[in-house]
Amino acid sequence: MFLKHLRLNNDLSQEQLCMHLRQHSSLFYNLDTITVSRWERGVNIPSLAKQAEIVELYDKELTSIYSADPLFLNECRTLVSIPKSQSTRSNHPYYSNDEYVIKTIDINDDSFYLVLKMIMRYENNPSLILKPPLDSFHGLQNLKISIATAFNGQIVGHGLFLETSSQNIFELVNIKSDLKALISELPNKTPDGMLVLSSAGATIELENSIMSSYINQFSNNKGLRYLCFSVCDDIFIKKLQTAKLEAFKVRNIALGDQKVSIHSFLLSRSELMANRFLLKLAVISPNHLANFITEKDNG
Amino acid sequence: MNILIVDDQAFIRASIKNELLALDNEHNFKIFEADGGNEAIKLMEKHAIHGLEVFDLVIADLKMDNGDGLAVINHLATTKNKSIPLAIISSSDIRTLELISNIINGFNLNFVGVYQKPLKVGALLKDLVQHRDKKEDLPKVGSQVLCNEYNITELLNEDNLFLCYQPKIEIISGKIVGFEVLARLCVKGDGFIYPDKFIPLAERAGLNCQLAKLVLNQALSQWQLFPILKDYSLSVNISASDLLSIDFIDYVIEKHLNTSDIKLMLELTESQDTINQDKTLQALAKLIINNIPISLDDFGKSYSTFDRLDSIPFDEIKIDKDFVSDLDSNNQHLVIVESIIALANKLNVNVVAEGVETAAVLKQLKNLGCDTAQGYYFSPPIEGRHLLNWINEYNLRDEENYAAC
Numbered sequence: 167m168f169l170k171h172l173r174l175n176n177d178l179s180q181e182q183l184c185m186h187l188r189q190h191s192s193l194f195y196n197l198d199t200i201t202v203s204r205w206e207r208g209v210n211i212p213s214l215a216k217q218a219e220i221v222e223l224y225d226k227e228l229t230s231i232y233s234a235d236p237l238f239l240n241e242c243r244t245l246v247s248i249p250k251s252q253s254t255r256s257n258h259p260y261y262s263n264d265e266y267v268i269k270t271i272d273i274n275d276d277s278f279y280l281v282l283k284m285i286m287r288y289e290n291n292p293s294l295i296l297k298p299p300l301d302s303f304h305g306l307q308n309l310k311i312s313i314a315t316a317f318n319g320q321i322v323g324h325g326l327f328l329e330t331s332s333q334n335i336f337e338l339v340n341i342k343s344d345l346k347a348l349i350s351e352l353p354n355k356t357p358d359g360m361l362v363l364s365s366a367g368a369t370i371e372l373e374n375s376i377m378s379s380y381i382n383q384f385s386n387n388k389g390l391r392y393l394c395f396s397v398c399d400d401i402f403i404k405k406l407q408t409a410k411l412e413a414f415k416v417r418n419i420a421l422g423d424q425k426v427s428i429h430s431f432l433l434s435r436s437e438l439m440a441n442r443f444l445l446k447l448a449v450i451s452p453n454h455l456a457n458f459i460t461e462k463d464n465g
Numbered sequence: 466m467n468i469l470i471v472d473d474q475a476f477i478r479a480s481i482k483n484e485l486l487a488l489d490n491e492h493n494f495k496i497f498e499a500d501g502g503n504e505a506i507k508l509m510e511k512h513a514i515h516g517l518e519v520f521d522l523v524i525a526d527l528k529m530d531n532g533d534g535l536a537v538i539n540h541l542a543t544t545k546n547k548s549i550p551l552a553i554i555s556s557s558d559i560r561t562l563e564l565i566s567n568i569i570n571g572f573n574l575n576f577v578g579v580y581q582k583p584l585k586v587g588a589l590l591k592d593l594v595q596h597r598d599k600k601e602d603l604p605k606v607g608s609q610v611l612c613n614e615y616n617i618t619e620l621l622n623e624d625n626l627f628l629c630y631q632p633k634i635e636i637i638s639g640k641i642v643g644f645e646v647l648a649r650l651c652v653k654g655d656g657f658i659y660p661d662k663f664i665p666l667a668e669r670a671g672l673n674c675q676l677a678k679l680v681l682n683q684a685l686s687q688w689q690l691f692p693i694l695k696d697y698s699l700s701v702n703i704s705a706s707d708l709l710s711i712d713f714i715d716y717v718i719e720k721h722l723n724t725s726d727i728k729l730m731l732e733l734t735e736s737q738d739t740i741n742q743d744k745t746l747q748a749l750a751k752l753i754i755n756n757i758p759i760s761l762d763d764f765g766k767s768y769s770t771f772d773r774l775d776s777i778p779f780d781e782i783k784i785d786k787d788f789v790s791d792l793d794s795n796n797q798h799l800v801i802v803e804s805i806i807a808l809a810n811k812l813n814v815n816v817v818a819e820g821v822e823t824a825a826v827l828k829q830l831k832n833l834g835c836d837t838a839q840g841y842y843f844s845p846p847i848e849g850r851h852l853l854n855w856i857n858e859y860n861l862r863d864e865e866n867y868a869a870c
Binding site: 189190191192193195196211212213214215216219222223332333336337339340341391392410411412415423432434436437440441442444 | 585587588591623624625626627628649651652653654655656657659682683684686687690790791822823824841842844845846848849850851
C-alpha cells in the first residue's frame, strides 16, 4: 500500500497523518490511528475515491501513484494488449488482432474532414448533424479525433472528442443542432471538461485503447474536471454500462422510422478515479500504450 | 411466424394482413385474427391449453369494444404468455402512447413498440428483428449488482460515505445562497453508488435514520472545518419515514443547537403514505419551532403535494428536475413549472428549480419569477475538497460579469 510511503515521505507519524486528514477533509472527521495502521498493513484499504482524496491533500494524483505500480500496470496491459489467440471477435471485416497505431489528430491534419465524416456516419447521432457543404472548417478547431490504424492505413477504431467548458458541454448535450454552428457559437470559456461524442474499436482491446487515448489526455490536464460522454452507439453505451456507469440523461430522437436514444454520462475526476476500469485506462500513457500493443500478450 | 392481429375493425385487420403477406418473402407467416381483446385472450388461452401454435407476435389496437388493448396487456402480464412480443397500434395522441409504453414496460412485457395508425408494417417488422437482437445481448449488462438488499447494511457506513455539494443560486443576483448535500457510497474499485439506488434499499432495511445521521455528521463537519461555508445554507435530505423516529428528530435538534451558526435546512423527500400522519406533522412542527426550516423536495412528482402545502409551513419548495431540464422545448413541462412558481409566489414560499442545465432554461425561469436555481448549468455536485476553490472561482467570475454589465 502506497500510504506508508506517502506518510514517510512527508515525515509524518501515523498520529500526525491521522490529525492532518481529520483537519483537512470532512471525509475523515472520525478517523483514528487504528484505521490508518490497518490501511498501511493492507488489512483494509480505503476506496479509490478516498485514496484520491488522501493523495491530493499531499499534492499528488492517484494516476501518478498507480502508474508507478508494476502490478497495476500489468492489469492495465491486459486491457489493451493484443491477444495471442485469434479468437477475439472483431466487427471489422479485415481486422483481427493485428498491430495498430493510435494517433490524435485535429483540423490541421489532411485526413481530418474525411475521418470526421466517417465518424458522423458511424455514430448516426441526429443531434449532431454536420451540414454540407463545408466551405470552411472554422469552428471545428477544438474538435479532436483519435484514430487507430492497422496495415494499409485501415481505420480500425476512432474517438471523437473536444475540450470545452462544462457549461458548453451541457448546451451541446441538450440542444439539437448543427455541430459546426454549435461549436463555433459557443462562448470561449476556459475548458474545464471533455466531451466524447463517439468512441469505437474493432475489438474489445481496441475499444479500450481508444478510450485510454482520450481518458489519459483528460487525466493529464488537471484543469479538466468533468468527462462527459454523449453517444448513441449501442455497443459503446453497453460498454459504459458494464463499467457500472449510468446515464444522467437519455434523449430519444426520431430518425426516419427509427428512434435513436442519445445517452449522456457525466463523471467528475473523482468519479473517474474511483472506477478501477477507468483508472486503469487513465494510467495508460501513449508510451505505455505503444509498448503494450507491440509486445503481444503472453497470457 | 404466427401473428395475431387484434382490432375491432375488419378492414384494418385485412389491410395489416395484406401488408404482412406482401412482405412475407419466405411464405412462413401464419396470420390469426381477433375482433377484440376478449376474443384475443380466449384464443391465446386456447392455444396455450391445447398446445397449438405459439404466437410470435401480437399486434393489438388500444381502443376496442369487446375488451380493449389494456385487457390484452393485463392478460399477457399475468400469464405465461408474458414473453410474446407485443406491438400496440392506436390513433391516440403521443402522450397517451407514452403512458401506454410506460405501463407495458412496467409489466416487463416483451414489448416491441407503440405505433400510430395507419401502421407501417415494414417498420414494425424491422423493429421486431432489432428487438430480438437486443434481447439476446441483454443479460450481460447489469448482471453484477453493486448494491442490493443483502449487502446494504454492510455498505452503509462512514468509511463508504462520500458527500458532494451542489450549489443553489439566487437567480436575480447570481449569488450563491447555499448547497444541497448529495450522498454517494463508494465501493472498492467500482465507483460510486447514487442515492436513487441505495436510498430505497436503506429504507427497506430500516437504515434510513442511520444514513441521515451519517450524512448530517459528515456535512456539518465540512461546514465546521471551513468556516467560510457558514455564509451559505446547508441542505440535508431526509425522507418522510425519518420523521417517524423521535430519537432522530431529537438528534437533529441537538446537533443544530451545537452548531447553531450553521444555516441548516432539511429537504423532505416525498413519500406517499407517511407524511400526513399526526406523528410526522408533530415532528415537522418540532423542527420548525427549533429554527430548522423545511424544504419540500421533488415538488410535482407525487400526487398529494397540495395537501401537504396546506398543512405544513414549508420555507421552500423544489421543482423536480424532470420538469425543469427541458422546459424550453417541452410546453407541457413549462406550464407545470409556471404554475408551481406562481403558486409558490402566492404562498410566499421560496421556490427552487432543480435540473437547470442550459442558459435558455435559466432565462425562462428568470422570466417566470423563480427565486433559486440548481443544476449542472452552475455546477454538478462538487467534492468537499474542491468546494472552497469552486466558491472562489464562482464569485470571481460573478464580479467580472457584473463589471462587464
